[in-house]
Amino acid sequence: MTLKVEEMLDIKGKTCLITGASGHVGQALTFAFAEMDCNLILLDHPNSDLIKFKNKLNEKFKNKVSSIFCDLESPEDIAKIGPFIEDRFNCLDILINNAAFVGSSNLDGWATSLENQSLDTWRRAIEVNLSASFQIIQKNKKLLEKSSNASIINVGSIYGIYGPDLSIYENTKLNNPAAYSVSKAGLLQLTRWMSTVLAPKIRVNSISPGGIFRDQPEEFVKRYIEKTPLKRMGSESDIVGAAIYLSTNLSSWVTGQNIIVDGGWGVW
Ligand SMILES: NC(=O)c1ccc[n+]([C@@H]2O[C@H](COP(=O)([O-])OP(=O)(O)OC[C@H]3O[C@@H](n4cnc5c(N)ncnc54)[C@H](O)[C@@H]3O)[C@@H](O)[C@H]2O)c1
Numbered sequence: 444m445t446l447k448v449e450e451m452l453d454i455k456g457k458t459c460l461i462t463g464a465s466g467h468v469g470q471a472l473t474f475a476f477a478e479m480d481c482n483l484i485l486l487d488h489p490n491s492d493l494i495k496f497k498n499k500l501n502e503k504f505k506n507k508v509s510s511i512f513c514d515l516e517s518p519e520d521i522a523k524i525g526p527f528i529e530d531r532f533n534c535l536d537i538l539i540n541n542a543a544f545v546g547s548s549n550l551d552g553w554a555t556s557l558e559n560q561s562l563d564t565w566r567r568a569i570e571v572n573l574s575a576s577f578q579i580i581q582k583n584k585k586l587l588e589k590s591s592n593a594s595i596i597n598v599g600s601i602y603g604i605y606g607p608d609l610s611i612y613e614n615t616k617l618n619n620p621a622a623y624s625v626s627k628a629g630l631l632q633l634t635r636w637m638s639t640v641l642a643p644k645i646r647v648n649s650i651s652p653g654g655i656f657r658d659q660p661e662e663f664v665k666r667y668i669e670k671t672p673l674k675r676m677g678s679e680s681d682i683v684g685a686a687i688y689l690s691t692n693l694s695s696w697v698t699g700q701n702i703i704v705d706g707g708w709g710v711w
C-alpha cells in the first residue's frame with residue numbers, strides 16, 4: 444500500500460526521548476518533535492537548564508512533556524530512564540542520543556593541544572558521548588520493541604568521520620579534542636552494530652552535523668566557510684530535517700545509515 448507523504452510524516456502521539464534536550468541542538472529538536480505532536484521525554488544533566496526549558500516549551504505547546512535529570516556519566520542514573528518511561532508511556536518510539544561533551548564544553552584538558560589533553564577527560568568523554576548511548580539503547584530495548592516503528596537516532600559529528608584541520612583554529616581559543624572525534628567515530632560504528640542486531644523491530648541511524656555557528660571568532664568562521672561549499676556554517680535548525688526524516692515512515696526502509704549534514708564540508 445502506498446502511503447501519502449502526509450501519512451508517512453505522521454508521528455502524532457509517538458513517545459520521543461531526547462538527551463541533552465536543553466542544549467542548542469536539543470532545543471531545536473525538541474521544538475520540532477513538539478510541533479509534530481509527540482509525547483516528549485526531555486533528559487539532561489542535573490546542572491542544566493532543563494526545567495526552565497521545559498516551562499518555556501509548555502507555554503507554547505500542550506504536548507505531554509516529561510523531564511528527567513540524568514548524569515550520563517552515572518550508570519545508576521541511566522538505569523532509571525527505563526522505569527521512568529515505562530511508568531508514563533509504557534513504550535518508546537523515538538530515541539535521540541544527542542547529549543555530548545562538545546568542543547566548547549568547559550572541561551580541564553579538553554579543547555587544547557594534544558600534549559595538554561588529559562586522560563581523565565578523554566575517559567569521561569567516551570563515557571558521555573559513546574558508552575551512555577550504548578547503555579540507553581541496551582536498557583530500553585524492550586520499550587522500543589513495543590513500538591510499531593521504533594527509530595533510534597545517534598547524533599555524531601563530521602569529526603567522527605574526518606580528521607581535523609587544526610589550521611582553522613589558529614590564534615583562537617577553540618580546538619578539536621581527540622576524544623571528541625574518537626567518541627563520535629565509535630558512535631557511528633555503534634549505529635551500524637545496533638542496526639543489524641536490533642532489526643527488524645528497531646531502526647538505528649545517525650546524523651553527523653558539521654560546525655554550527657555560535658558566535659565563534661571571526662577568523663575561525665571565515666576559515667570554516669572557505670572550506671564549506673555552501674559557504675556558511677550550520678544552524679541548529681539544519682539538523683531538524685534529517686531527524687524528522689529518520690524518525691518517520693519517510694525512512695521506513697532505512698537503517699544503519701549516517702546522514703552527513705555539513706554544507707558539503709566533506710565533499711571536496
Ligand atoms: N555544535 C556543533 O557545531 C556540533 C557539530 C557537530 C555535532 N554536534 C553534536 O550535536 C549534539 C548537540 O550539541 P550542541 O551543539 O547542542 O551542544 P550543547 O553543549 O549545547 O548541548 C549538549 C547537551 O548535552 C548535555 N550533557 C553534557 N554532558 C552530559 C551528561 N554527563 N549528562 C547529561 N547530559 C549531558 C548538556 O547539558 C547539553 O544540554 C552533540 O552530540 C554534538 O556532538 C554539534
